[in-house]
Amino acid sequence: MTDTSVAPSPSGPGPYFGAYGGRWVPEPLIAALDELATAWAELKVDPGFRSELAALHRDYTGRPSPLTEVPRFAAHAGGARVFLKREDLNHTGSHKINNVLGQALLTRKIGKQRVIAETGAGQHGVATATAAALFGLDCTIYMGEVDTERQALNVARMRLLGAEVVPVTSGSRTLKDAINEAMRDWVTNVATTTYIFGTAAGPHPFPAMVRDLQRIIGDEARAQLLERTGALPDAVAACVGGGSNAIGIFTAFLADPGVALYGFEAGGDGADTPRTAATISVGRPGVLHGARSYVLQDEDGQTVESHSVSAGLDYPGVGPEHAFLADSGRATYRAVTDAAAMDALRLLSRTEGIIPAIESAHALAGVLELGKELGSGATILVNLSGRGDKDTTTVARWFDLVDRDAVQE
Amino acid sequence: MSTSVLERRFASVKATRAGTLVGYLPIGYPDLATSIEAAITLTQHGVDVLELGLPYSDPVIDGPTIQAATTIALEQGFRLKHAFEAVREISRASDAAVLCMTYYNPVLSYGVERFATDLAAAGGAGLITPDLVPEEAGEWIAASDAAGLDRVFLAAPTSPDERLRAAAEASRGFTYVVSTMGITGARSDVDSAARSLVGRLRAVTDRPLAVGIGISTGAQVAEVLTYADGAIVGSRLVTALGEGLASLADVADGLAEGTRRP
Numbered sequence: 150m151t152d153t154s155v156a157p158s159p160s161g162p163g164p165y166f167g168a169y170g171g172r173w174v175p176e177p178l179i180a181a182l183d184e185l186a187t188a189w190a191e192l193k194v195d196p197g198f199r200s201e202l203a204a205l206h207r208d209y210t211g212r213p214s215p216l217t218e219v220p221r222f223a224a225h226a227g228g229a230r231v232f233l234k235r236e237d238l239n240h241t242g243s244h245k246i247n248n249v250l251g252q253a254l255l256t257r258k259i260g261k262q263r264v265i266a267e268t269g270a271g272q273h274g275v276a277t278a279t280a281a282a283l284f285g286l287d288c289t290i291y292m293g294e295v296d297t298e299r300q301a302l303n304v305a306r307m308r309l310l311g312a313e314v315v316p317v318t319s320g321s322r323t324l325k326d327a328i329n330e331a332m333r334d335w336v337t338n339v340a341t342t343t344y345i346f347g348t349a350a351g352p353h354p355f356p357a358m359v360r361d362l363q364r365i366i367g368d369e370a371r372a373q374l375l376e377r378t379g380a381l382p383d384a385v386a387a388c389v390g391g392g393s394n395a396i397g398i399f400t401a402f403l404a405d406p407g408v409a410l411y412g413f414e415a416g417g418d419g420a421d422t423p424r425t426a427a428t429i430s431v432g433r434p435g436v437l438h439g440a441r442s443y444v445l446q447d448e449d450g451q452t453v454e455s456h457s458v459s460a461g462l463d464y465p466g467v468g469p470e471h472a473f474l475a476d477s478g479r480a481t482y483r484a485v486t487d488a489a490a491m492d493a494l495r496l497l498s499r500t501e502g503i504i505p506a507i508e509s510a511h512a513l514a515g516v517l518e519l520g521k522e523l524g525s526g527a528t529i530l531v532n533l534s535g536r537g538d539k540d541t542t543t544v545a546r547w548f549d550l551v552d553r554d555a556v557q558e
Numbered sequence: 559m560s561t562s563v564l565e566r567r568f569a570s571v572k573a574t575r576a577g578t579l580v581g582y583l584p585i586g587y588p589d590l591a592t593s594i595e596a597a598i599t600l601t602q603h604g605v606d607v608l609e610l611g612l613p614y615s616d617p618v619i620d621g622p623t624i625q626a627a628t629t630i631a632l633e634q635g636f637r638l639k640h641a642f643e644a645v646r647e648i649s650r651a652s653d654a655a656v657l658c659m660t661y662y663n664p665v666l667s668y669g670v671e672r673f674a675t676d677l678a679a680a681g682g683a684g685l686i687t688p689d690l691v692p693e694e695a696g697e698w699i700a701a702s703d704a705a706g707l708d709r710v711f712l713a714a715p716t717s718p719d720e721r722l723r724a725a726a727e728a729s730r731g732f733t734y735v736v737s738t739m740g741i742t743g744a745r746s747d748v749d750s751a752a753r754s755l756v757g758r759l760r761a762v763t764d765r766p767l768a769v770g771i772g773i774s775t776g777a778q779v780a781e782v783l784t785y786a787d788g789a790i791v792g793s794r795l796v797t798a799l800g801e802g803l804a805s806l807a808d809v810a811d812g813l814a815e816g817t818r819r820p
Contacts, residue, residue, distance in 0.1 A: 180716035452615040452669025
């Protein structure tokens with residue numbers, strides 16, 4: 150497969166994506182962000198780095214991830230052909246590893262020995278802990294206390310991998326507060342520590358760097374689909390929390406005007422209710438966690454707590470490139486409710502034998518509607534960003550799948 | 559004579575004392591009325607410049623003491639309009655310069671120009687903006703110029719010289735010298751990094767420099783004022799206010815001891 154990943158994105162290298170992006174952080178962090186941006190600009194075109202990362206993708210992660218057509222699922226989507234890009238089959242179970250391996254190599258290049266990260270569902274925390282183990286780095290993961298409870302197994306996985314997991318008890322005790330706490334750690338320990346940011350949000354260079362590292366998803370899928378069907382898809386779909394898996398699959402198609410791009414946000418109880426995480430659908434432009442983008446906020450600019458059954462999408466912000474793509478009309482963003490996502494999760498499990506992460510199930514639910522709109526004969530590519538094993542407890546409770554008197558040892 | 563309220567204040571304090579004491583308290587903690595009374599109390603106990611913090615949901619540079627206080631203020635129902643009310647009342651009741659410290663999103667959300675106009679109308683001197691760096695600040699610089707407000711940017715030990723110059727040039731009133739790499743909170747010794755950072759800033763600006771983060775005793779204030787123009791105290795005052803207004807007055811008196819000329 151050709152290496153297209155050094156090609157520039159049509160959205161540009163940052164720091165700005167139209168009116169969005171930038172660096173809205175305390176001055177003490179600027180030097181570290183400059184260091185990362187400079188190192189990344191050198192590293193991403195460095196042949197030695199490219200071949201080392203490619204070898205890790207192949208021999209450690211298991212790339213290229215397969216492309217799976219799912220006709221029994223697609224029968225519920227208006228007769229469209231649906232193809233899943235199987236990021237769930239990556240080592241550690243999601244797309245997060247793509248980004249983390251690149252940032253861990255970057256950490257080694259700039260000579261730091263400690264990494265920190267935030268995590269919501271735990272997927273990015275597990276991926277970071279994995280890379281830290283692989284590269285022999287000290288690792289601290291910040292995770293909202295609410296999430297440590299609903300994703301207890303991932304906490305155990307991170308600890309098993311040698312990471313310290315710090316439950317964050319401030320604010321809403323979810324992903325946004327985990328990011329605040331990781332930022333505070335970074336301000337204090339910036340001389341020794343790299344912050345491995347998990348999504349395509351935050352201050353420059355993170356949105357561009359994470360996109361660059363995740364675009365392999367779309368680069369692979371575009372070539373695979375062309376080989377399989379001889380044509381580009383009519384639509385590409387992904388779930389959007391911060392937006393790293395979505396930008397990862399969108400980027401390869403940005404310059405293909407015939408390919409429609411759809412991001413599905415976590416609607417929670419519904420985008421028209423207060424219990425939602427659909428940032429682009431109902432938020433407005435503002436500044437959160439270092440970038441200008443859409444933010445769920447009240448009339449005073451205070452961040453509003455988001456709500457989603459999916460810990461990984463339960464975030465009141467979104468990456469600035471998505472804000473730009475939304476405003477420009479190049480991509481369309483819609484909200485999917487908790488209930489619709491859970492139904493889609495069960496449908497894919499029963500029709501195809503693939504249990505998706507609740508996050509990815511938002512994209513699947515969106516595609517069930519989208520397929521009906523596009524009609525039979527349309528081809529839809531979906532990023533199946535993660536596997537659902539981590540969600541078994543939540544899903545079992547949702548569908549009442551556990552016998553009441555059953556005891557798990 | 560400078561058009562900057564804060565620069566004039568720093569200059570007049572210098573005539574009689576070693577330097578300016580800047581005292582931070584969040585608006586709305588433990589409730590709005592008490593926070594106003596507490597700020598006025600500070601001005602009666604040796605604090606020359608008030609830094610009133612606007613509680614915000616995601617205060618990334620604040621440590622546990624200030625986070626806990628601003629969380630209470632938000633739970634008590636703090637709204638932005640209360641900030642303008644507080645500034646108005648405090649300005650009326652004292653002659654201290656009243657500066658607000660706010661993360662940037664509430665300003666953006668309110669409208670940058672409208673925020674500047676309303677703050678000036680309430681008698682405020684300007685803003686400290688901890689998550690706004692000069693290259694993102696074009697709109698605020700224009701609005702504060704138009705409203706005649708001061709604006710305080712941060713300089714950090716990690717900032718290279720060209721960024722120190724940019725921070726000092728963009729600031730009006732004083733430049734906030736971040737004493738140490740870290741978040742707000744009392745520390746037993748104020749980093750020697752502060753002294754060398756002030757030295758680097760003196761090479762690029764003649765305007766006032768105030769050191770903050772970690773200062774909690776009169777002795778530390780005195781030490782900082784041997785090389786800087788102002789000392790900023792926050793978390794120690796918040797802790798004292800938690801014990802009551804009398805305790806706050808005592809702590810302020812102790813800090814103000816540090817501004818006496820040796």
